[in-house]
Amino acid sequence: MSKKILAIDLDGVIIDSLRNMRIAWENTSKKYSLNISFNTYKKYLGLPFVEILKKNGIYENHKKIVKNFNSISVKNFKVIKVYKKMINTLNILKKK
Numbered sequence: 001m002s003k004k005i006l007a008i009d010l011d012g013v014i015i016d017s018l019r020n021m022r023i024a025w026e027n028t029s030k031k032y033s034l035n036i037s038f039n040t041y042k043k044y045l046g047l048p049f050v051e052i053l054k055k056n057g058i059y060e061n062h063k064k065i066v067k068n069f070n071s072i073s074v075k076n077f078k079v080i081k082v083y084k085k086m087i088n089t090l091n092i093l094k095k096k
Helices: 018-031 038-042 049-055 062-075 084-095
Strands: none
Touching (some): 018 038, 018 062, 049 062
């Protein structure tokens, strides 16, 4: 039996998690007095989170910042949306 594998980038392709990231970043930025806007943070999306911190001049407290960001993100999963057109596409792929 042959198997086919399909790999799809989840974030930005199947789901829109930008609002979730904004909530998590704004909370984290405020809690740790980072004074970095979400738009500035967003310039580096696609890089690993710690690399985004470094690109924004943050070199300390990475573990605490990551933990807070992830915690807020998980609490706000409900704001993540599946792109409407992707639901149909996923159903087609499921049948194949």
